[in-house]
Each structure stands twice: as structure tokens, then as C-alpha cells.
Amino acid sequence: MFNGDFNGARLREARRFNKKTISEIADMLNVSKQMVSKYENGKAAPAFDSVFTIIKELGFPREFYYAKDEYSMGSEGTFFRSRYTSTQKEKVPAEYSKKYVAIIRDYLNNFLDFPELEWSLTGEDYSPEEYAKFIRNEWNLGEKPIIDIMNLLEEHGFVVSNVKNSSDKVDAFSSRVEINESSYFIIMIEGENFSFYRQQFSLAHELGHWLMHQGMYNPQELDRDTYRIMEDEANSFAAAFLxxxxxxxxxxxxxxxxxxxxxxxxxxxxxxxxxxxxxxxxxxxxxxxxxxxxxxxxxxxxxxxxxxxxxxxxxxxxIALKQAVQILVENNIIEGYEIPREISGRYGIALPSGMIEELTNVEQGYLKYTQPEIISLKDIKIKKDKLDGGFYGKA
Known part of the structure; x- marks a missing residue:
């Protein structure tokens, strides 16, 4: 049933994505913590019944645990708006979600042309106020109000996704991610308990990080004071831009x-x-x-x-990722249920269809296989006879 060797690194990834400790996995499988560590480090493989439990409890399909990455990836570190109030355990699922979004976007690039992000606009020696004026001029915005910054960012090539990781300490996060030598700037909006107006500021804040800070530092390696300065700069930019x-x-x-x-x-x-x-x-x-x-x-x-x-x-x-998926499916370029399979084949990572649906913002069940309804000629004849009988009965 299972092809290839069990990939322990994928167990670690699924465990951390689900915010589980090694002890919790050990209790779930009725094994020792040392044995789970062996699974994750490739020194032992779980029994089939344990694999079934892992699949059921952690939500990733079996193929996820029996494949290896077929892509190269680079990241320059993530800007978290709540770095010092959120724990590392809370940040990890966000990091994985960001990676999955980059892979999905890279896959969709094989079919569709998205707006190109102008990386040359970053890295100027401007103050936040000056950068706000600069980008408004570059994007021909004048000094008018920003009606919807999410739509604006997607039109200029940013990859935006909502993620529901149940964290009340992380508003938004962003970073540059490179998949197979293609670069994307991913902005993730986390949670649902915020207003449109708060969302406007959060997205403008991440735009500020892209313009002023990406490529200069790894945010997670900075000391508290330096990181706070960068956050204040992004806040100042957001205020000046909006x-x-x-x-x-x-x-x-x-x-x-x-x-x-x-x-x-x-x-x-x-x-x-x-x-x-x-x-x-x-x-x-x-x-x-x-x-x-x-x-x-x-x-x-x-x-x-x-x-x-x-x-x-x-x-x-x-809407960018959502519309891309819908264009492929509604125009019969590919069946919805084939998209998770295609991503698995191209990148060696099998993502749950529900996760892809959430990250691309399509409705739940959109990518699931639906058994076509088979209607026999006999059924058609019976239906026709009923219709004819009803019509003549009224006459």
C-alpha cells in the first residue's frame, strides 16, 4: 500500500504544523518519546497501524509521508507583526502555511500569467514618509484614499492568502520565498477576528517591510531593539501611505x-x-x-x-489565487481533484485538498472528486413517460 520509505522529516513537519509536541505524538501512538524521535530522524519507521493514526490525526494524506521534496526553496526570514508576544510554537504553522502558498502559486504559474512584482522598487535609502510618497507615485495613486489595499497589492504581484491557524497573537506576516528560482513575496493574513480597517493597516505594514527591509536582514536573528525599530518604521510607512x-x-x-x-x-x-x-x-x-x-x-x-x-x-x-484555480477548473483545463495530485507529482509534497482550498480561498469541497451521476436510457424513458402522462392528464 505504501511506496518508498517513511519520511521522518514529514512527520516532524505535520506534527509542528498541528502544534503537537513529541510527547503528544507518543501518547497518540502509544510509543515512547524516544521512538517518535527515531521516526522523525529516519532511524525507525512506524508500523502501518501507527501510520494510519498519524494520517487520521494530523490531517495530511499518506503520500505526504512517503515522498521527498522535489523543489528547491529559499526564504529570507519572516516579518511577524507580533514577534515578541507570539511563541515559536505559534509561528511554526504560519511558516509552513507560507511555504505551501508559495508552492501553490508556483504551480499555478505553469498555466497563468500573474502580475509581475517590481523588485527594483525596494532598497532605496528613503525614510518611511518618503517611501510612502515614492510608491504612491510609482503606482499612480496620487494622494487619494486607498479603497482596498488587498486588491491593490494583488494587482501589483504580491501573493496574499488568509490562514486560520487559531492564533490571536499574530495579525499578519510576510517574507520573500523562492521556489525553484522563482521569487514571490507572500503576505499572510491570519485569523478572522479583525476589521476591514485593521486589515488595511496590517497589509500596508507588510508593504512597508517589503519596500524597506526585505533582503537586508533575517528578522528572526535581530535583537529586540533592532526589530522594534523595523516594526516602528513599517508602522510609520503604513500611516503615511494610507x-x-x-x-x-x-x-x-x-x-x-x-x-x-x-x-x-x-x-x-x-x-x-x-x-x-x-x-x-x-x-x-x-x-x-x-x-x-x-x-x-x-x-x-x-x-x-x-x-x-x-x-x-x-x-x-x-482573489488572485482563487480566480486562478477557478479559471483552470471552469475552463476544463484540469479537474479540481487533480490539482492536489499534480502538486504532489511536481513538488513531491502531497497537501490535503482542504488546505489548498483554504489557502486559495475557494469554497470547501471545490477540489474534491465527485462521482458523476450515471443516468441510463431506461431512467430517461421512465421520466419521459411520467412527463407525458402528467401533460395529457391535465388535458
Whole structure:
């Protein structure tokens, strides 16, 4: 039934993706921790009944554990918005999800032409404010509000995906990933419990990392202070990009000390009230005392946890990968159920169809095989006779 040798590294990957410890796997298989370590290090192979348990409990198909990588991969380290409040155990599934998205995108590139990301725009010696002006000029955005930054990023070649890893400490993360010498900048939005306006800022933050920091450092090797500086720079860029100085200053200056005025501006600029207040302070439109008073009003009204409009405007969903999969399937280029099989054959990694559906944002079950309904001529004749009888019966 199983071809080839058991790949212990894949057991480790599936275990860590599921946030399981070696002890938990040992209890699940009724073996010692030392034996699980042997499985993962290729010094022993689990019995068939144990393999079946692994498949059932960890969610990866059997082929996943009996194949090896047929692709080369490189990554420059991941920018996590909550690096110091999230544990390594929480980050690992995110890292694997990022890799899987890059593989899926690379596979889809065999069929479709996606927008090309302009890597030459990165690495300039600009401040966050200058970089915000620079990229707006490059993308011909002027100083108008950003209606939907997710759509904007996908149009310019970024790979965006939602992932539900059940972590409340990681908002978004991103990094450059190279698969078979093709480079992708992957941005992952994690979870569902955030607003459209928070999503706008998170994506702008990751855009800032791409422009200012990618290729310069491995984020996970930086000390706390240096990493904090990079996070602050990305935050400053996001604010300047979403709220360009000249136009925003003109709109907010009409009534910058009234919190209800910011609510009306929220509908225009598509960012949170708290962010606009912070931007107004940084641009010296309001004083420190004004800023403190507005912050107190945010607390008094309970707008720290949820602002008005947050539960009305729906978050944006990434569509590039979804549309690519749908184009292939709906135009009969490939059957949906063949996509996981194709990825497994080309890259040596068998991903669950449900995982591919989630990462590409297609509906659940879209990539599963459906047994075609077989209708016999006898069935057709019976149906016709019933229809004829009904028609003449009315006459």
C-alpha cells in the first residue's frame, strides 16, 4: 500500500504544523518519546497501524509521508507583526502555511500569467514618509484614499492568502520565498477576528517591510531593539501611505479635536479612528493635550475594542489565487481533484485538498472528486413517460 520509505522529516513537519509536541505524538501512538524521535530522524519507521493514526490525526494524506521534496526553496526570514508576544510554537504553522502558498502559486504559474512584482522598487535609502510618497507615485495613486489595499497589492504581484491557524497573537506576516528560482513575496493574513480597517493597516505594514527591509536582514536573528525599530518604521510607512500628509491634513484640519468628526473621515479614508488621531498628532495637527483628550474619549466610548463601522464593512478576501484555480477548473483545463495530485507529482509534497482550498480561498469541497451521476436510457424513458402522462392528464 505504501511506496518508498517513511519520511521522518514529514512527520516532524505535520506534527509542528498541528502544534503537537513529541510527547503528544507518543501518547497518540502509544510509543515512547524516544521512538517518535527515531521516526522523525529516519532511524525507525512506524508500523502501518501507527501510520494510519498519524494520517487520521494530523490531517495530511499518506503520500505526504512517503515522498521527498522535489523543489528547491529559499526564504529570507519572516516579518511577524507580533514577534515578541507570539511563541515559536505559534509561528511554526504560519511558516509552513507560507511555504505551501508559495508552492501553490508556483504551480499555478505553469498555466497563468500573474502580475509581475517590481523588485527594483525596494532598497532605496528613503525614510518611511518618503517611501510612502515614492510608491504612491510609482503606482499612480496620487494622494487619494486607498479603497482596498488587498486588491491593490494583488494587482501589483504580491501573493496574499488568509490562514486560520487559531492564533490571536499574530495579525499578519510576510517574507520573500523562492521556489525553484522563482521569487514571490507572500503576505499572510491570519485569523478572522479583525476589521476591514485593521486589515488595511496590517497589509500596508507588510508593504512597508517589503519596500524597506526585505533582503537586508533575517528578522528572526535581530535583537529586540533592532526589530522594534523595523516594526516602528513599517508602522510609520503604513500611516503615511494610507493617510498622505497633504490631503489628509486638509481634510482633518476642519475639526481635528472632535472625535465624531473622525468617524465621518473613517468612511473616506478607510482606516481606523485611532490611526487617524495618531497621524494627526504626528503631523502636529493636534497638540499632545488634544491627543490625550481624544484617547480618553476612545476609552470612554469603548472604541478601543471595537469602533463604529467595524462590524458593518466586511473584510476583503484575496482573489488572485482563487480566480486562478477557478479559471483552470471552469475552463476544463484540469479537474479540481487533480490539482492536489499534480502538486504532489511536481513538488513531491502531497497537501490535503482542504488546505489548498483554504489557502486559495475557494469554497470547501471545490477540489474534491465527485462521482458523476450515471443516468441510463431506461431512467430517461421512465421520466419521459411520467412527463407525458402528467401533460395529457391535465388535458
Amino acid at each position: 493617510l498622505p500628509q497633504s490631503t489628509f491634513s486638509k481634510t482633518v484640519s476642519a475639526n481635528p479635536r472632535q472625535i465624531d468628526f473622525y468617524l465621518s473621515l473613517k468612511k473616506i479614508w478607510n482606516v481606523s479612528i485611532s490611526m487617524m488621531i495618531m497621524r494627526a498628532r504626528n503631523l502636529d495637527i493636534i497638540s499632545t493635550d488634544d491627543y490625550i483628550k481624544l484617547q480618553r474619549q476612545l476609552n470612554y466610548r469603548g472604541w478601543r475594542k471595537e469602533e463604529p463601522l467595524d462590524n458593518i464593512k466586511r473584510i476583503s478576501e484575496p
